[in-house]
Amino acid sequence: NAGVTQTPKFRILKIGQSMTLQCAQDMNHNYMYWYRQDPGMGLKLIYYSVGAGITDKGEVPNGYNVSRSTTEDFPLRLELAAPSQTSVYFCASSHKGSGANVLTFGAGSRLTVL
């Protein structure tokens, strides 16, 4: 049981390049999320998904796209990288239930755009 796996751990991009951050979970969780973390700013929600085929915008979706074709995978796409997208990105997942919404996080992907 690996939990939430993110790849790559580190990446340097040039302005205007594109890339996809991969996220996979093996806990059969319905909900999946992408956050970015900037120093002193906490976590900002980029996109989330409540199930396969369903995605919705979070607080800071501009410049990103997501898809959820399977329960396990939730990739985050950056189409035209900008320096403002330099950040640490976290994928998370949680189980749909009647109790607390406990998120399981991946280890993070550090992206630098130069």
Next chain:
Amino acid sequence: GEDVEQSLFLSVREGDSSVINCTYTDSSSTYLYWYKQEPGAGLQLLTYIFSNMDMKQDQRLTVLLNKKDKHLSLRIADTQTGDSAIYFCAESILRAGGYQKVTFGIGTKLQVIP
């Protein structure tokens, strides 16, 4: 809207108690959470409390919830150097379709001095 606030920094001596405070704005929160983030890692759940409870204790951790003042605190007894980390307060609010939206604070960095 939902807003969660916490101070940025706390320094304590090893063996003392640490108290990390958090305030939130939405009175319809269903659960309140504390997550811990160690350097270079993702967030991990420490504990959570249902909104109709006043207190929850789990070994060295005590969570106090004052719903009237919308104030949550995390007390760590006998603080150890291994407790040095960033601590995030979070709340969840029930949305349409049974989805519990989670909002995080900016995190409090706890420094434990040997």
